[in-house]
Amino acid sequence: MKGNTPKEDQLKQYGLVLFDIDGTLTRSQHGFIPFNEAFLKTFGFAGDIRTVIPDGNTDPLIVEEIFAKAGRRAQDGEAWQQTFATNLRDSYARAIREGRTTVRVLPGVLELVQALGNFPGLYPGIVTGNFEVTARIKLEAAGLSGYFPVGAYGSDARNRTDLPGIAKRRWEEMAGASLGPERCVVVGDTPKDLEAARANRMKCALVGTGRYAGEQLLSCGPDACLKDLSDTGAAITTLLALLQIPVG
Ligand SMILES: [Mg+2]
Numbered sequence: 001m002k003g004n005t006p007k008e009d010q011l012k013q014y015g016l017v018l019f020d021i022d023g024t025l026t027r028s029q030h031g032f033i034p035f036n037e038a039f040l041k042t043f044g045f046a047g048d049i050r051t052v053i054p055d056g057n058t059d060p061l062i063v064e065e066i067f068a069k070a071g072r073r074a075q076d077g078e079a080w081q082q083t084f085a086t087n088l089r090d091s092y093a094r095a096i097r098e099g100r101t102t103v104r105v106l107p108g109v110l111e112l113v114q115a116l117g118n119f120p121g122l123y124p125g126i127v128t129g130n131f132e133v134t135a136r137i138k139l140e141a142a143g144l145s146g147y148f149p150v151g152a153y154g155s156d157a158r159n160r161t162d163l164p165g166i167a168k169r170r171w172e173e174m175a176g177a178s179l180g181p182e183r184c185v186v187v188g189d190t191p192k193d194l195e196a197a198r199a200n201r202m203k204c205a206l207v208g209t210g211r212y213a214g215e216q217l218l219s220c221g222p223d224a225c226l227k228d229l230s231d232t233g234a235a236i237t238t239l240l241a242l243l244q245i246p247v248g
Contacts, residue, residue, distance in 0.1 A: 187206075
């Protein structure tokens with residue numbers, strides 16, 4: 001937490017910027033390798049993440065979709081999630097170590113999260129469909145560890161629309177203050193990020209660095225749309241405008 005617990009009037013100058021990981025902060029190459037390895041180890045048959053569109057979805061729902069594509073019924077309950085998350089963590093860490101999978105930071109992201117970290121009142125956080133264990137591995141591999149004091153993950157809820165509210169609550173617990181949803185911006189690369197923001201009455205900026213081109217994202221009606229995050233000044237200006245925080 002920067003400084004002390006904020007007073008009520010100071011909160012008007014506060015903002016939580018909730019970043020998606022895949023396609024927004026980072027891009028993975030051959031991420032299907034550890035995912036499919038962990039799937040086989042957990043469920044005993046070969047499922048393939050490449051048979052579904054994972055973008056914007058949570059890991060628990062991606063697993064269920066792979067079961068459906070394979071003509072099988074997913075296991076009841078959520079007991080498998082812990083086993084799968086552990087296997088996924090191990091597979092991902094090994095694949096990255098061996099260079100079979102790479103995770104790289106997208107242009108301008110490091111500069112942007114560093115700038116947010118130095119900006120009084122602005123807090124970067126994570127909202128991702130990844131299990132927390134894999135989110136941490138990806139952030140570490142991309143050189144982004146330690147920049148996000150709060151987050152919500154696919155291991156917290158299977159529906160992405162539940163995640164921004166969880167991240168906000170975690171920030172509030174950390175800060176010892178409450179934050180209105182209008183003080184939160186979701187930054188993502190898919191219509192599902194926008195849907196999750198709207199379900200929580202939060203603002204949303206979409207970036208065209210994932211599967212969807214800028215025009216496709218714009219047609220969904222986000223509050224802002226950026227080609228990428230390479231222009232730190234432009235990204236900060238956009239975020240401040242969405243949060244209605246005066247510049248300077
Ligand atoms: Mg994404």
